[in-house]
Amino acid sequence: MISTKNLPSETMTDSAAAPSLSELLTALSFALDLIEGAAPGHALRTCVLGMRLARELGFSSIAMADLYHALLVKDIGCSASSARMCQIIGGGDDRAVKSGSKLEDWTRPGPPKLSTLRLLWDNVLPEGNRMQRLNRILHIARNQQSNNQEISQLRCDRGASLVRKIGMTEQTALAVRSLDEHWDGSGYPQGLKGASISPLARVMAVAQHLDVFAVEQGAEQAMFVLRERSERWFDPETVKAAESLHQRRALWQQRSPTGIQASTDPAKAVRAAVIALSPHQTKRLSGSHIDLVCEAFAEVVDAKSPFTHRHSKGVAEAARKIASAMGLGPDRMQLLNRAALLHDLGKLRVPNSILDKPTKLDDAQWSVMQEHPRLTRTILGRVTQFRELADIAGAHHERLDGAGYPNRLAGSRLSLEARILGLADVYSALTEDRPYRAAFSPREALAIMGRDVPGRLDAACFEALSAVAGTVAGPTPSVAANVA
Ligand SMILES: [Fe+2]
Numbered sequence: 001m002i003s004t005k006n007l008p009s010e011t012m013t014d015s016a017a018a019p020s021l022s023e024l025l026t027a028l029s030f031a032l033d034l035i036e037g038a039a040p041g042h043a044l045r046t047c048v049l050g051m052r053l054a055r056e057l058g059f060s061s062i063a064m065a066d067l068y069h070a071l072l073v074k075d076i077g078c079s080a081s082s083a084r085m086c087q088i089i090g091g092g093d094d095r096a097v098k099s100g101s102k103l104e105d106w107t108r109p110g111p112p113k114l115s116t117l118r119l120l121w122d123n124v125l126p127e128g129n130r131m132q133r134l135n136r137i138l139h140i141a142r143n144q145q146s147n148n149q150e151i152s153q154l155r156c157d158r159g160a161s162l163v164r165k166i167g168m169t170e171q172t173a174l175a176v177r178s179l180d181e182h183w184d185g186s187g188y189p190q191g192l193k194g195a196s197i198s199p200l201a202r203v204m205a206v207a208q209h210l211d212v213f214a215v216e217q218g219a220e221q222a223m224f225v226l227r228e229r230s231e232r233w234f235d236p237e238t239v240k241a242a243e244s245l246h247q248r249r250a251l252w253q254q255r256s257p258t259g260i261q262a263s264t265d266p267a268k269a270v271r272a273a274v275i276a277l278s279p280h281q282t283k284r285l286s287g288s289h290i291d292l293v294c295e296a297f298a299e300v301v302d303a304k305s306p307f308t309h310r311h312s313k314g315v316a317e318a319a320r321k322i323a324s325a326m327g328l329g330p331d332r333m334q335l336l337n338r339a340a341l342l343h344d345l346g347k348l349r350v351p352n353s354i355l356d357k358p359t360k361l362d363d364a365q366w367s368v369m370q371e372h373p374r375l376t377r378t379i380l381g382r383v384t385q386f387r388e389l390a391d392i393a394g395a396h397h398e399r400l401d402g403a404g405y406p407n408r409l410a411g412s413r414l415s416l417e418a419r420i421l422g423l424a425d426v427y428s429a430l431t432e433d434r435p436y437r438a439a440f441s442p443r444e445a446l447a448i449m450g451r452d453v454p455g456r457l458d459a460a461c462f463e464a465l466s467a468v469a470g471t472v473a474g475p476t477p478s479v480a481a482n483v484a
Pocket residue numbers: 343344372373396397
């Protein structure tokens with residue numbers, strides 16, 4: 001259930017122009033799927049599975065509502081550990097390792113399985129020789145427990161804190177924090193055991209396992225592994241509930257609660273099914289609550305790399321100040337602020353081996369990077385009320401001369417808000433540390449940008465930026481040192 005105690009009083013009023021929380025979170029959940037390389041729609045399918053399990057277990061309507069929201073945002077803290085994971089594996093692909101490790105049983109004592117070794121071999125120290133890579137794998141194996149503890153702590157603490165920030169209940173926050181705990185006490189971050197683990201988290205752990213394995217290896221194998229890990233990873237009562245539903249053919253996606261079959265657009269079908277399960281289907285979010293959700297997701301994006309630890313918020317601040325100097329009204333300002341907060345959502349798909357690379361990107365890496373604005377637009381465009389916002393956010397790397405990306409849009413197709421956002425993004429990026437250079441001062445950044453005015457960057461927006469640059473929060477110390 002969504003708590004209203006910390007939120008503005010108009011939070012639950014109706015407004016056709018505003019999305020409901022489930023409409024917004026079901027769309028943004030596709031961004032969370034990107035962080036650890038899950039199959040698109042993972043959070044949504046997990047939500048359907050988890051809600052069926054909870055119903056089978058006889059959860060109260062209050063617990064069901066808490067669980068519903070916890071399932072949608074269960075991975076909201078994952079980006080906080082991406083940079084650390086990349087460092088542990090020596091600059092390899094953090095998403096590939098995180099995604100592959102979900103299929104591994106890393107709690108068994110003894111030497112690692114062949115599949116675990118292969119996963120590591122394919123991803124550790126991409127620049128190293130065979131001996132260096134072997135040594136790195138041995139180092140990882142020796143420190144497995146402490147690495148797991150650290151990675152889990154980072155994601156669970158951050159996840160719970162963001163859940164509280166967007167006004168969800170303490171039970172929902174606790175469920176997100178306890179997602180990696182195991183029934184026998186071998187999980188993280190607290191090593192909780194049995195009934196001391198949140199019942200919601202126990203259901204979530206089973207539901208996410210089922211989706212991950214069913215997508216990769218089929219439903220029967222998902223059930224086989226579930227039985228095998230019962231009383232070790234998973235609560236035996238929840239496993240029993242899954243078994244019963246599976247036997248009655250009432251567990252999997254084809255029996256969606258709306259009767260929508262996963263046919264032409266599975267993502268659309270499962271999203272509709274999840275929205276239909278929402279405990280607050282008709283309640284529209286207030287403007288301030290939407291802003292809170294946008295700010296929380298800006299933090300998700302910014303947490304991914306130490307070099308961007310306040311990038312989205314910095315871009316939003318710069319964009320607001322430029323817009324204010326240019327006399328934009330409050331509605332356009334609100335639209336621009338949200339687009340700025342969410343403009344780099346698609347970067348959640350870029351591995352930290354690319355984001356944090358200290359040297360020039362090769363062609364393949366550069367094309368991965370260039371896809372991020374398109375992904376941002378696709379994710380945000382799923383929210384009907386965010387269509388214009390999606391266009392603005394998705395155009396932040398387009399340039400007036402048509403040489404930007406991803407669509408090489410010419411200036412005539414770039415709205416004023418898109419031009420402001422593009423300019424604010426460049427200014428913020430230049431005044432932040434990057435892996436390959438230190439931050440420029442505001443004055444240096446303006447001088448660099450001036451060379452692209454008016455050919456690539458809008459002259460009027462640049463004039464407004466030049467007037468307000470001194471009031472935009474200056475370059476902040478990079479936290480790169482903390483993970484180096
Ligand atoms: Fe970007």
